[in-house]
Amino acid sequence: MCTCSRRRSRSRIRRSLGHEVSGIVRAVGTGVDHVRPGDRVVCSFIMPCGRCRHCERGRDDLCEVFFTMNRLSGTLYDGTSRLSRPDGRPVAMYSMGGHARQAVVPMRAVFEVPDGVPLTDAAVLGCSLFTACGAISSVAKVRRGESVAVIAAGGVGLSMIHLARAAGAERVVALDVDDDKLALAEELGATETINSTRADPIESLHGLLGRGADVVIEALGSTATAKLAVDLVDDGGRAVLAGVAPIGQTLDVDITRVVRRKIQILGTFGGQAHETMPEVLRMVEQGGIDLERLITNRFGFDEVAEAYRALEERRIRGRGLIEIAPELD
Structure with a gap:
C-alpha cells in the first residue's frame, strides 16, 4: 500500500x-x-x-x-x-x-x-503523520494550552492540525483557500478556520485570538505563505516552515521585528x-x-x-x- x-x-x-x-x-x-x-x-x-x-x-x-x-x-x-x-x-x-x-x-x-x-x-x-509529528513534537515543541495556526490544510497540514490538538493545543486555527479542506480541518481538530480569499489572515487571526499565535506552521511552500507565517506569530513565538518551496525562493521578513520580539524561525523536513x-x-x-x-x-x-x-x-x-x-x- x-x-x-x-x-x-x-x-x-x-x-x-x-x-x-x-x-x-x-x-x-x-x-x-x-x-x-x-x-x-x-x-x-x-x-x-x-x-x-x-x-x-x-x-x-x-x-x-x-x-x-x-x-x-x-x-x-x-x-x-x-x-x-x-x-x-x-x-x-x-x-x-x-x-x-x-x-x-x-x-x-x-x-x-x-x-x-x-x-x-x-x-x-x-510521510504526512511522520512529518507532522516531527514538526509538532520535535521542532515546534507545542505545549498544552498554546495556540497554533496552520497555513495550508493539505495532507500534511491536516496531520499537523490533528497532532497539534493531540499535543494539547487549546486553539488550533486552520488557514486555507478551500472551504472543503477547512471543513475537514474542523473534523480533525481545528477550533477555528480562516479562508484567506475572503478575509485578511492577519486581521482575522488577531480577531480570533486577540494576538498572534504561539506557533505558526507553514505547510505549503511559497514565499508569500512563509512570510505570512512569520507575520502571524505572537511575540516570542515560533514560525515553523515545513512546506518545500521551489529552489531559489527566499524569505523576506522584517528583521527588526524578529529581533525585538524574539521570534524564532525554524525549519523542519521530517522527524x-x-x-x-x-x-x-x-x-x-x-x-x-x-x-x-x-x-x-x-x-x-x-x-x-x-x-x-x-x-x-x-x-x-x-x-x-x-x-x-x-x-x-
Missing part, C-alpha cells in the same frame, strides 16, 4: 511516487534482525543510512547519504535503482519507489505495525525516524490519530493515473491511498 502526494520542486509541482509505504516483509538482508519475513511493516520516507555524521549523533532526519544518493541521484545506497524500464534503463527512485508490487527499503526506515492498526491505512504514517515513527505508531495504537478521517480517497493499483489526476485537480481533500496487491511467487 502506498500514497500519492505533491511536493513543490523547482518551478513546477513534482509528483511524489510511492514515498509512503506499508506492506508485508518478504525477505531481509544480512544484519537485519528487528523484522522478519511475514511481519507487517510501515516505512518512513526518510531512510537513514546510520553511518553519516548526522546519523551518528542521532539526527537521522538530516542523513547526508539519504539526501545525496536518494533525493539527488534517485538510488539506494549501493548506487543502484531497483526500478527499470522494459528495456532495462534505470528509473530514479523517490524514497523506496513504492508504486510497485515490491520495494527495497534500508533497514532503519522499516517499522513493525502493531496488531490492531490497519496495515493498508498505516501507509499514511510514513527523526528512530524516534518519530515509534511515537506515531504508539499514537495510532492508542487511538490518538484518526486515520479514517485523514484518508479521504482510496484507489486500486490500476487507478494510479486517476489518483494523480484527482490530486492535480485538487479533488483529494485529505490523503489519497493506493492499494497494491503484492506479487506472490
Whole structure:
C-alpha cells in the first residue's frame, strides 16, 4: 500500500511516487534482525543510512547519504535503482519507489505495525503523520494550552492540525483557500478556520485570538505563505516552515521585528525516524490519530493515473491511498 502526494520542486509541482509505504516483509538482508519475513511493516520516507555524521549523533532526519544518493541521484545506497524500464534503463527512485508490487527499503526506515492498526491505512504514517509529528513534537515543541495556526490544510497540514490538538493545543486555527479542506480541518481538530480569499489572515487571526499565535506552521511552500507565517506569530513565538518551496525562493521578513520580539524561525523536513515513527505508531495504537478521517480517497493499483489526476485537480481533500496487491511467487 502506498500514497500519492505533491511536493513543490523547482518551478513546477513534482509528483511524489510511492514515498509512503506499508506492506508485508518478504525477505531481509544480512544484519537485519528487528523484522522478519511475514511481519507487517510501515516505512518512513526518510531512510537513514546510520553511518553519516548526522546519523551518528542521532539526527537521522538530516542523513547526508539519504539526501545525496536518494533525493539527488534517485538510488539506494549501493548506487543502484531497483526500478527499470522494459528495456532495462534505470528509473530514479523517490524514497523506496513504492508504486510497485515490491520495494527495497534500508533497514532503519522499516517499522513493525502493531496488531490492531490497519496495515493498508498505516501507509499514511510514513510521510504526512511522520512529518507532522516531527514538526509538532520535535521542532515546534507545542505545549498544552498554546495556540497554533496552520497555513495550508493539505495532507500534511491536516496531520499537523490533528497532532497539534493531540499535543494539547487549546486553539488550533486552520488557514486555507478551500472551504472543503477547512471543513475537514474542523473534523480533525481545528477550533477555528480562516479562508484567506475572503478575509485578511492577519486581521482575522488577531480577531480570533486577540494576538498572534504561539506557533505558526507553514505547510505549503511559497514565499508569500512563509512570510505570512512569520507575520502571524505572537511575540516570542515560533514560525515553523515545513512546506518545500521551489529552489531559489527566499524569505523576506522584517528583521527588526524578529529581533525585538524574539521570534524564532525554524525549519523542519521530517522527524527523526528512530524516534518519530515509534511515537506515531504508539499514537495510532492508542487511538490518538484518526486515520479514517485523514484518508479521504482510496484507489486500486490500476487507478494510479486517476489518483494523480484527482490530486492535480485538487479533488483529494485529505490523503489519497493506493492499494497494491503484492506479487506472490
